[in-house]
Amino acid sequence: MLPNTFESRDLPRALQHMLERGQSKVARGLPRRSFLKLTGTLGLTIGVFPQLAPAQSTDAAETARNLEPTEQPAAFVQIAPNGEVIVTVNRLEFGQGVHTALPMILAEELDADWALVRGRLGTNDPAYADPVFGIHITSGSSTIKNSFMQYRELGARARAMLLGAAAADWNVDVSTLRTEAGVVLGADGRKLGYGELADAAMGQPVPSQVKLKDPKDFRIIGRPTGRLDARAKSSGQQDFGIDFRLPGQLTAVVARPPVFGARIASLDDSAARIVKGVKAVLRVPLDRGAEGVAVVADGYWQATQGRDALKMEWDTSTVEKVDSEQQLAQYREMAARPGPRQFDSDMAPLEMAALELVAEFVFPYLAHAAMEPLNCTVALAERGAELWVGSQSAGLDAGAAAGVLGLKPEQVVLHVQMAGGGFGRRLSSTSDTVIEACEIAKAARAAGLNAPVRTLWSREDDMRGGYYRPMHLHRARIGFDEEGNVLAWDHSIVGQSVLAGSVFEQLQAKNGIDPTATEGMREPYPLPMRLAVHHPKVNVPVLWWRSVGSTHTAFVMETLLDEIARRTNQDPIAYRMRLFGDDHLRHRDALQLAVDKSGYGKTQLPEGRAWGVAAHESFGSVVAYVVEASVTAGRPVLHRVTAGVHCNLVVNPRTVEAQVQGAAMMGLSMCLAGSAITLKDGVVEQSNFSDYTVARLTEVPEFDIHIVPSGEPPTGMGEPGLPPLAPAFANAIVRLTGKPLRQLPFNLT
Template sequence: MSTSTKMTFSRRGFIRTSSLASGGLLIGFNLFTACSPKAKPPVDISQLDFNDFNAFIKIADNGAVTIFSPNPEIGQGVKTSMPMLIAEELDVAWDNVYVKQGILDTNNYTRQVAGGSQSIRFGWEPLRQTGATARQMLVNAAAAKWGVDPSECTTKEGVITNEKGETLGYGDVVKEAAQLEVPENVSLKDPKDFTIIKSDVKNVDIDKIITGQSLFGLDYKKEGMVYASSLRPPAFGQKLESFDDSETRKISGVVDVVKFGNKIAVLATDTWSAMKGKNALKAVWTEDTKLESTAEHDKILTDLLNGSKVETLRKDGDIKKAFAAADKIVERTYHSPFLPHNCMEPMNFFADVTEDKIHLVGPIQTPERTANDVAELLNRDVKQIHLEMTRMGGGFGRRLYGDFVLEAAEISNLAKKPVKLVFSREDDMMDGIYRPAIKYRIKAAIKDGEITGYHLKEASINSNMYGLIPNFFPAGAIENYQVDVANYQSNITTGAWRAPYTNFLAFAEQSFFDELAEAMEVDRVQMRLDLLQKVKGTTDDRIQYSPERMEEVIHVVVDKSGWGKKEAGTFQGFAAYYCHNTHVAEVADVQIENGMPVVKKVTCVVDCGIVVNPLGALNQVEGGIIDGIGHAMYGDFGFEEGKPLANNFDRYRLIRMKEIPAIETYFIQNNLSPTGLGEPALPPAGAAIANAFKAATGNRLTEQPFMKNPDLLKMPEKEIIG
């Protein structure tokens, strides 16, 4: 059974031709909404270089299919899963599909962004329509060749069959298909008929990754390019007064030293010489703005929580009346530090700025915005920019910001050379875009055994409304509910960090719900389920989560984890959270070893709609949980006089292999459209282990990282079972 779906792109925008020098069919498509009115085929398509023009499916005479993947690949798997959607509806054998990374192409693509776990969600219908339209064109061509109605034809793995049993391969009809009208209505497969979607598909780049072939930005080379390493202010709030580069210029391999803005770039024939030359620079820095410290930030955030200067994001009922009438009030304050991103691949980018063209190549999550920023910086037409995306060795939000791309472009423009800018690990940590330090204060009113008031207040360094989602759970479940934010503007650069808005808020709220349950002397899981009942049937369209879907993941994780049924000596912690359009519930199992709690297992249940690639999905969930546990336990970062207190992994603690627990993951099976997956498993992980630690030790953790206060993790003299 299939479902008829109206195409979202026009006939005119659906480009197709058979005049390839190699033969075959080239089909253009828009991936998300509609082909841009500006989209036009190249003047001489027979000379088309598929590495430079990519908004197409290419079907060769031999039936091989090339699909160009437009979105940046940061390890979230879209270079595999997005083409899977097209191939499913095109009805070809996945073994016959080749995937190539697309370039930035604003004429033919929209939302070429890796961020927010939204690529599959936005591409779900359009990508499938693209494949289905191409398949229908091929079927129509075969039907015309046989003189039969297209409805009498079926397809399977790139072969068209009519009712007489005659067959034609896609490659046999590509030329004829290119001459036909583009159909306006196509039929999409029923999910029960999927053969590629919902099946395990290995990463399309995996063979190249494990054999060390060129994929990442650091791998990119171009003849004649030089390497650049930049000296930046050692502290936020400093400016360059003067510098001496005489010793730098003596170093073998150094070819030039260029001052730009508040920085100095050393250009050399290799990265080692460039970095060695940078270290030989003698620079004088003076204070430009206030040099801030972590202790000062802590006081500022506390003052903001105690102050009345706030912005109210949501206000239901009257919390003042609720607190005034309460039988009991529970209040807690939670604190998280700044965090760097620490991508495995440090920031890097290639730039070649000439009079006619700006050629950019490298790892970036926001290619379109970055191209516009480069054009503005250099006062050039953005049409002169050609930006190619490489695979990224991690992003986590850091590569949403193109500061390193602008730096490479500015250096190339000044040096009049093609430049490959490479950060050292120290550069990466000392000049980052950090997750901001945040404090949350949560206060709840209890009256007659019910939660009658809930006040959530955020104080953040820089990012007003950055860390707070006012319409997530428990919004809508509590009559008197208010969310306020306040922020302090710092000169320390901050921005998105994996699962922005929710990576720390989930820990704060889910820990607080456990504390509320204790104060009310009720079951902590049932308390959450009771609150969800109050949201069912709501007409409040501000509510973003589904109480029914959240309820289901909770019931399943309780069952799969053996919640409350573990043997003595195993302590469990529960958390459930919604973010990036996905519902997740997690249970952590903790045991005491050498007087300290150790996370032994995490059971996770996820409702992300249809799981496009289960193998890739499992990797995302497990990676998110490990990341969430690691940073909740160990991630600590701060500043003294504007200078980061850690510049490498000898002083910045990450989770180690031996500390990773067993992880069991279950996906809710349904046929709902896919939602986000790269980030949603991270936020509840810290809360689940914190609640398990409370069960084991009796101590409530309110500050991350947990190892900052190891005494709170020690087993008390008398074992406490929660």
């Protein structure tokens, strides 16, 4: 069921169908026996849905039915007899900090004792759908933005139920009671802990309307708070999807074609079948029409030994074999053609401009390269299936699993697992990882293996056979005057669409243009731009990558504007401030904060260093960087990064700081030599971190991160810290070398 803010009839039919397959119309819960066991242990069980709570009164159940599943506190809070509060997180936690931030929001309105608050991840149940989008999704830095009010109201509803239970127990008016740090306090000095009230609170009505705290009374939101998962992760005790184990579980690895979409020409699996521990060798369909061979064994080592023993030949005759050099030549030819236009300003002033700038930018394919490789565990039963996977789209993935397994959506339960990174790779519109795991589990069952199967990708599997940030080419011709006023900006972008072929294409693409490819172009600058876009069809699978289109558009915009400032002898910060005008105060505030804290214009840099600056908005938040960089032995070095961040109200400043640092390091990785995915004769040439560069510990700069104070509704921070890092770094390097940088990774030769 979709929330009122997002009606299903407004969606394309294909997406409606996916939602119907991916979400059951009736909330699922635990069997009664499991429920009673859980309630006996935890007291107030809100992780079990209201219709499964026999302790609730008829009036309470009726009130609960008037709320959407996403508004029911019973799906999100458990309170144990000792007062421990467990908050269910409705997203995937894969490093962005929502496992702490969402419990902080709920605990604030619940008036919980933060020392007793814990977090846990949810499932594909409708209760855990995004309350704005109406589907299960962790994407677009939207968690806090979309669930801030949701979790506040959930906490306030649960608090009201606890107050009602105390009032009934003491036979007093509820208005005479108050709460503080997990305790209900009476006017006469009596008090009851939340754990003592938990059972009785289940019988209280669930209020549809609640009064929320005045932000000035916040005691949890806005305070720097250590992450709930920090100790487990830093000590190696945290279990991720890859660590999940069931009794008798088997492990599968897959021999994948070297060229995307290829199929098996011949297979000799005799040597693989006799490897100790190998249980089955199975031909299985793979993503994009390809075919592969799954080796199922007692463990990962045995499975990989079996895979290595396979003798195979591949049929690549019917698929395109991409070559990176040829592809670049094709992109250059396409950029010269007319194409669909995102913006269409008059270009006549180009011919009369006193100054002109012509530039071409090249951005390679990029791998997601998350630390935890892809994995999915599937357990089949007579009447359903359970999956354990770090999914960014639990509902859609569960629906896809149901389709493969021949089940109804309500027969599939997907348990969201903690994930070791993802950066978009765990949100595929094709649900490729989950479908592959289900195909293998189904084939294993048909082969007589009645056991759960964990399908595990190696680093090499993912880097050579996964999805990538698309390669892009930009071409710009800009006419401007001696004051830096842009008179006309003619621009072309060539790159694959990450939405092509998905239901999201129907929902978002307009005039043949994927908006994710152009986000970040022109705005917030008042520029007369003509922007043409070409989306070639290429046999390389592509997907969103942290900050999506802004990974390349920010670099283009911020380096070109810096070049115009240099050409017209203007300070790059003053030039940007003039372009921001009075319409973009958040950009001005973020940039000014970074400038003030960095010492720009006041501090004398060491010899051989230069300042670089860039500012960019993505996903509703603005991040500005002022950096210090040098060129050492022909190699660019980033020394210091000062950030000004405007993300409105901040839930946890430590999370914002961590996200800016992590995103900036990914942005730095894009600049370093070797950070590119290239293809030759259809085969990806990189396979692991030995030949695909990511920033190492020795390359981490000094960080100084500052947040603009604001009381406005929060915006996202998982991605906005990435886009401005590369252009700020490049703008510093060009001041040292005098040579503009037109490609990533940097080429200083």
